[in-house]
Amino acid sequence: MRRAALILLVLLVVALAVLAQVMDVPDGAALRSWVDGAGWAAPFVFTGVCALGTAVFFPKPVLATAAGLLFGIGWGSALAVAGFTAGAMIAFAVARGLGRDTVKGWLGERLRVIETVFARRGVEATLVIRLLPVVPFTLANYGAGVTAVKARDFALGTALGLVPSTVLAAVLGDALSDLGSPRSLVALAIWGVLAVAGVWWGRNLITAAARAA
Template identity: 60%
Template sequence: MRGRVRVVALVVLVVVLAVVAAVVDVPTVEQLRAHVRAAGGLAPLVFVAGSALGTAVFFPKPVLAAAAGLLFGLVQGVLLAVVGFTAGALLSFGVARALGRSAVEARLGSGRLRLVDSVFASNGFAATLVLRLLPVVPFTVSNFAAGVTSVRARSFALGTAVGLVPSTLIAVVLGDALREPGSPRSFLALGAWLALSAVALVWGRRLLARASNA
């Protein structure tokens, strides 16, 4: 009974956060720049903290990544965004692990969900990395979902940090390219995004096939 209550609480929390994120207005670029200027020397720390909290509550990660490129440039923007996003992912992961893992584990059965859980158990780093390379999977949703799997927190954190580098780099390049409308970098970034998605799909299928044949 207690397990069901925790799962219900987790679902309600995710839904509430998603609704709040949907109704709250996204800051404009000028507003973000104003906040950065107001923070002065603490701007990088403020951005990391804001990114961590933002991604934990369904704030659009691509918007934050693009903002990092606009506000801090390519190299520093990628670094700050990856640190903030990883921290936010671990926050969501920890909440889901505490509330839902035990109840979900007892109800996995022997079907597709059990197979996916076994992949995260035996190949946690690779499974998390695939998850990060799929831009179609909502970032915050995947963090909560990973929390109820058997993936180790260390594997999740490492896979998240490594997997965020290419996807964040692409988004930051897009944000940085907005300074120069029509820049070919934007087209290159979109092409790279599609390539990453294809790689992740193939890799993910292989992980599932290997687990099902084990």
């Protein structure tokens, strides 16, 4: 039964990833139309779209950039972070329920080190994966669900880790008409610095865990 649940989880993730690739992604005009049509409920609608979109592999940068376009940098970033965190927890809960018990019995020595990092320093480990642009956001959410990270640590690490990238995407969205502007160039440079910091931080966490093992 546990193996069947894990297979179901893998099939679900693959199906959602494929669906995200073949579906039509709405552009900024379509998203603005949806939000305008929602009236006073627009913030709640957008947050819900972010949550559901995150859980089903909808491109997060599209939503984060749209947040800046539709609501401005401050308000848009707050709504996007709330929605992304909620969506991350949906994916986390699904993976935790379907795959955790099976995966923990298959861990090799190398993976046990990573498991130790997530178990003991869950907030930091989650922050690291949020700073790495090469790690797909939604895939990381499902992957974290089968690790030993505590749900509250994952939620906190996700919320904190989302702030820099979401604000930067909102800045780019707010200045979408002028991507060559100094503000946009600075935002992209900061994004690169954060990625390098994430790699360095992650290596330190794994090295420390390996030495302690």
